[in-house]
Amino acid sequence: MAESNDTPSLDFIREIVARDQASGKHGGRVATRFPPEPNGYLHIGHAKAICLNFAIAAENEGGTCNLRFDDTNPAKEEVEYVDSIQEDVRWLGFDWEDRLYFASDYFERLYEFAEELTRKGHAYVCSLSAEETREYRGTLTEPGRNSPYRDRSVEENLDLFRRMRAGEFEDGAHVLRAKIDMASPNVTMRDPTIYRIRKATHHRTGDAWCIYPMYDFTHSLSDSIEGITQSLCTLEFEARRPLYNWVLEHLDVPSHPQQIEFARLNLSYTVLSKRKLLTLVNEGRVSGWDDPRMPTLSGMRRRGLTPEAIRTFCDRIGVAKRDSVVSVAQLEHAVREDLNLRSPRVMGVLNPLKVVIENYPEDQVEWLDAVNNPEDESAGTRKVPFSRELYIEQEDFREDPPKKFFRLTVGREVRLRYAYLVTCTSVIKDDQGNVIEIRCSYDPETKGGTAPDGRKVKSTMHWVSASHAVDAEIRLYDRLFNRENPNQVDVEGHDFHDNLNPDSLEILTGCKLEPSLAESRPGQRVQFERRGYFCEDIKDSKAGSLVFNRTVPLRDTWARIEKAGKQHG
């Protein structure tokens, strides 16, 4: 897959893989996996893990990457999520071929492993309540105490465990625990629970089971069963690596993968936690998991980001072990870079201001040539209609132009893109003094946009012929949170909700688009010249009532100048 020429050096994980390949540690194989829990939608943080795992497999001869659902908690998992996850991974551009796995497919084998562990005296059934278990576990600084059930005989453990499986006990009555060390300074090694009773219907196995294996037990064995060579996960699992290895060392397993941890992605001005994203969805702060403001892959897809841009972004941010927060500007850059090369240009006026070209014949219409993509000659040209009444952008006219404002003002000549040089002659205002229409004259000698006498204008503006315009709704998105780190709060009792940006969505109606957009279809990406990249909404847009989402605005030098001017007086 996408090799990064930007970073010729290997990240620490690829270095390990290369070393293992050189030493033949895993018999020359490279097998990775992406192991999501189907309890939420995938987000950009998952994209980092997906790109990493699939890319490492692809970079190595014969390498494979599995998609495995870690579905061991029926209470939180749903088929809606397993479907969306597959759709998102595919959309991102990766193919797990026939290697779609579910931890739940291993339940029988996992159960047998658990019996094996019990038979070997490495696991026991503990009948402490959850609260008692916590008390016995000790604290970070004090060792735990052995459970009074720790020394049950193998026979009793086996009998109890089988009866747990048979459904003889209620939730919480017993658990199966690994017998390790209650005094370990690493609390995860203090006889961790590996099976619990949960009389719940599982989205795949239904009611076949009432006991479910815990993460550490399931994950290590699933990796082993699948012959994974490097098991990549995020930093918070680092302290569990001894347990991962312990499980594999105490059982007769097919292989012993190496767990390697890397830093999860954090992105500025958003949250990447399924739990937090779920609350935004459930509380109606956003329209759903695929709200274009969400950092989910489905949200980004709907907003118009491309999988290529996301992959490029993931390549560029690299992989390391230190906690970091990547600037969202980095993502936006990758998106603009990709969209710049591929998006057809089109003219659309977001906030229309009526213009009448007074010396242009009443009923005349000229169809002018417009370039579809200056970055791609093969994209060709199209015709746009020009007529006496037009719309331009409100912000492109100023009655009292500030310094460095090059656009239209009374008495100034500018170019209407692909059309003519026009000069503003007067303005019409309403009772409140707002400019509601401007009057211009055009120079018929400048058709196409160039003056025969060679005179220059400082500005070129986009426009749309009023009588030909197609109406549309345009949704402008801004950052979801107004703090770089939404989890940072100054006020006692506040949380990330209090950092939500109330202006993250602005809906514009009555926008005027050039008539070629009537042919647009949901999902179509375009650049509205001088405004940004937009994507026709895949849910709400219909022929006749178009809806476009702004993916990302164009870099706006003027906005920057103006802002700087205001700051410095």
Add this chain to the structure above:
RNA sequence: UGGGGUGUAGUCCAAUGGUAGGACAUGCGGCUCUGGACCGUAGAAUCGGGGUUCGAAUCCCUGCACCCCAGCCA
């Protein structure tokens, strides 16, 4: 005060004892029928203190800061 990790420009990532480099962001300039794109250019960093070495971001000692772990979640 237990254990495990991590400290390099504003941000992300390199440099594996030998000129601290790239990308994003920012400033300036050029070009332009998008104030876009593109081109050029500038400023900007090794957590602190010791030590080893001809030479330290890298090795050693010490201190500091930050992150993770006490679910019958993953």
